[in-house]
Amino acid sequence: MSKLQLEKKIRAIDRDIDKLRIRTKDSKDLKSLEGVFDTSTLKTLYHLANKGYIEALGGVxxxxxxxxxxxxxxxxxxxxxxxxxxxxxxxxxxxSYIIGDPRFKNMKHDKRSIVFTWTKKELRNLKKAHAAGVRVPEPFVSRNNVLLMEFIGNNETPVQQIRVVPLTPDQAQDAFDTTIDYIKKLYLENLVHADLSEFNILLNGSEVVFIDMGQSVTLDHPNAMKFLTRDIHNTIRFFRRRGVTADENQIMNLITG
Ligand SMILES: Nc1ncnc2c1ncn2[C@@H]1O[C@H](COP(=O)(O)OP(=O)(O)O)[C@@H](O)[C@H]1O
Ligand SMILES: [Mg+2]
Known part of the structure; x- marks a missing residue:
């Protein structure tokens, strides 16, 4: 399959997957998954289905x-x-810089390993956060490029990102305090989220949930403090618009002090 065809196929996945309701138990139904996911992802999903982790694939x-x-x-x-x-x-x-260069003929393999490592990293980061007492989706298992975790929501309806939830100033203050507390808990466990924003925080009633930790780094990473500063900056910027006042330096001291 050419690169273009592959791209087209991926776009088709994005368009059509939400229409699919596939019972992975039924091998006939599994057949119809071919052409939606690439073969390797499909094998990974088969494996997880066989292990009993997945019984039915739902919507996107x-x-x-x-x-x-x-x-x-x-x-x-x-x-x-x-x-x-x-x-x-x-x-x-x-x-596009690498194709045709004989030094990179193993590129495909490398690319896969990078993605696989990234997936495993997200699982580990979530485990670490979970153990630190930060509310995150409980991670269950990862295999290759597939990560299975607790679904934050109910009856197929995921909880919303905090950015779209209307908040009273009091609710905003509570969510802000919890967010800062979680950043501190991560920091004490040697971890920085590194992509914290209103897109990666879910709000379930009054419960704050951090998600999306593939990029999270330990404090020995050369950019850890830069990422921490940015996480705090993003947090304060968002909550300021919801009526919360906070000083970035003060919060930084609170977290690292
Ligand atoms: N465990 C989960 N339960 C419910 N919804 C989730 C879960 N994980 C992710 N989501 C939803 O999917 C979106 C994308 O997930 P995320 O991990 O942030 O991936 P991306 O790298 O694409 O930003 C999230 O903003 C959230 O709305
Ligand atoms: Mg995200």
């Missing part, structure tokens, strides 16, 4: 730049499946 929750998130039914609970795309757009520009 989100199509992002690097990953799509799906709802699924597990044996006794709803689960969220994050599938990193192997042909993610981040690698596209890189590829």
């Amino acid at each position: 929750i989100s199509t992002g730049k690097e990953a799509n998130v799906y709802h699924a039914r597990g044996r006794d609970r709803e689960v969220a499946i994050k599938i990193y795309r192997i042909a993610a757009s981040d690698f596209r520009a890189m590829q």
Whole structure:
């Protein structure tokens, strides 16, 4: 398959997946998954279905730049499946410089390993955050480019990102305090979220949930403090518009002090 065909196929996935309701138990139905996911992702999903983690694949929750998130039914609970795309757009520009260069003929393999490592990293970061007492989707298992975690929501309806939830000043203040507390808890466990914003915080009633931790770094990362500063900046910027006043330096001291 050419690159163009592959791209087309991926776009078709994004368009059509929400129409699909596939019972992975039934091998006939599984057949129809071919042509939706690439073969390797399909194998990974088969494996997870065989292990009993997935009983039925539901609709799409989100199509992002690097990953799509799906709802699924597990044996006794709803689960969220994050599938990193192997042909993610981040690698596209890189590829155009590399194709045809014999030094990079193993590029395809490298690209896959990078994505697989990234997926595993998100699982580990979520585990670490969970252990630190930060409310995150409980991570269950990862395999290759597929991450299975607790579904934050009910009856196939995911909880909303905080950016679209109307908040009274009091609710905003509470959510802000919890967010800062979580940033501190992560920091004490040697972790910085590194992509914190109103897009990666869900609000379930009054419950704040951090998500999307593939890019999170430990404090020994050279940019850790820069990322922490940015996380705090984004947090304060968002909550300021919801009536919360806070000083960035003061919050930074509160977290690192
Ligand atoms: N465990 C989950 N439960 C419910 N919804 C989720 C879950 N994980 C992600 N989502 C939804 O999917 C969106 C994208 O997930 P995210 O991990 O942020 O991926 P991306 O890298 O594409 O930003 C989130 O903003 C959220 O709305
Ligand atoms: Mg996100």
